[in-house]
Amino acid sequence: MYQSLSEAIDELGQKGYCRVEVAKNGTLKIGEKKYTSCQDLDILENINFDLGTDPSEEVDLYLLAAANGDKGYLVHGLSEHLQPGRAEIINQLLRKHSI
DSSP: OOOHHHHHHHHHHHHTTOOOOOOSSSOOEETEEEEEESEEEEEEEEEEOOOOGGGGOOOEEEEEEEESSSSEEEEESSSSSSHHHHHHHHHHHHHOOOO
């Protein structure tokens, strides 16, 4: 498993994953494709980084995939204040997948 968030992001990039961008209105962008809902997305894995030594890496990393083959990662800081649109996307994904 990954020892740090930066290691995970580097390796995921080599495997074709890109960062999931979340707009204030809750729209997701994976690569060049925009998603207005989570219905077309699946959570492949949830990786928690709570190493106890670096508070900036206390995050959840969600690996997402779309039916068209797009793959992305969504970084969710456990202690950060989220934008409303971003929080709603995370809630939708968690409700859909109950992880």
